[in-house]
Amino acid sequence: MRSRPTLEWAPGPEVLALEPGATDVRPVADVVRGGRVVVLSGAGISTESGIPDYRGETGSLRTHTPMTYGDFVGSEAARQRYWARSHLGWRTIARAAPNDGHRAVAALQACGYLSGVITQNVDGLHQAAGARDVIELHGNLDRVICLDCGTTSAREVLDQRLRDANREFTAEATRINPDGDVELPEEVVRTFTVVPCTVCGGTVKPDVVFFGENVPKARVERCYRMIDDANAVLVLGSSLTVMSGFRFVRHAAKAGTPVLIINQGLTRGDPYATYRVNLPLGRALTELAHQVTAGEETGGPSHA
Known part of the structure; x- marks a missing residue:
């Protein structure tokens, strides 16, 4: 049986004590450094590229x-x-051009820390930044x-x-x-x-996928398989308001897989989060990538 990161999953009202969220990405880096992390991104990661989100302060x-x-x-x-x-x-x-957040995700994937990227965005900016085999949950x-x-x-x-x-x-x-x-x-x-x-x-x-339209079943099942095989799920820039993304967070948490969230503002997934960071995505992910790779002797993730 594969080992999981040491952070414990503890869902419940006590998680909300993190409001409005931490600003230290080191606990997230500790988990990501272990590898096999699946990213689930939302519109918040693209706001710094000039594309507004749906539900933020100016959504x-x-x-x-x-x-x-x-x-x-x-x-x-x-x-x-x-x-x-x-x-x-x-x-x-x-x-629109990729921003620092997209580039940090692509860099983490290139270094072997991410086992998959699922995006709810339809802008193609993850791929433009160099990310590979991105599952576009809502199309392009x-x-x-x-x-x-x-x-x-x-x-x-x-x-x-x-x-x-x-x-x-x-x-x-x-x-x-x-x-x-x-x-x-x-x-x-x-x-x-x-x-x-x-x-x-x-x-x-x-x-x-328009509002009121279903995500294709085969695409959903592929995402579930990726989540099942992950050591952790890292949510980036999503309020998780719609079920199409939220279900993967709930599924991961139920299985005991740590859920890490970086987002400006509260999210529907906060009660399931092991740790939540409230920072702009470009800044947070640039720092996260630096923290993950700093001091790594092998130049890649450890798979215990």
Whole structure:
């Protein structure tokens, strides 16, 4: 039987005594140094790249209602509204660059300390920073899929088709949301032309999981297998409000696997956390990577 890190899991109300969270990452580094750590990241890790989160102090859910799956498939007007706004917002996300937090995760993985990275983000910034084999729980805005024939294609191709079909569309993006959506007046939305699938003429949707849509079962099961094989789970920049990510924290804690959380603000997973840090992600993860690798004689994790 594989050994686990020495920090004990002790869920319950007493964990909330950590509020508003510690600022010392050394206890997290002690666990990560043992290797086989799975990262579960959320929108908070991308805020320093200029992409806002949903639920932070300035989270977009305070002023923005994301498109739901039911609305998208059930209404031509809703699809027009989504694509008009996303057409502008995607360009901003496509230009976003990885930040120190993404780079620290990639470095820890390259050094062998991480056994997997699961992200709830759809921006592709973990991969852009060099992370490998990232499980994109909610998909990626870089791809689109036809709901009728299942054909997938690159978002860049669709973007050019939308540009060609909307040469007189001159709206500009203002506030960008984590799902690539922006705010546009309804009279501007009504001037936008949506293009169909080039294969069957069907409805094209971004290859992401909308609110109200289920994560594919095979993807969920792959995440569970990764969590089951982990020595610890490290949550980065997620409030864990939605079940799609929270279930993995609850599953790990039930199995006695330490759960470590680095996030600005409280999270739904705090009662399950072994240790929680309340710091900006770029700063915290840069320090964490330094702490993990400092003084390592072998240059890699120990697997007891």
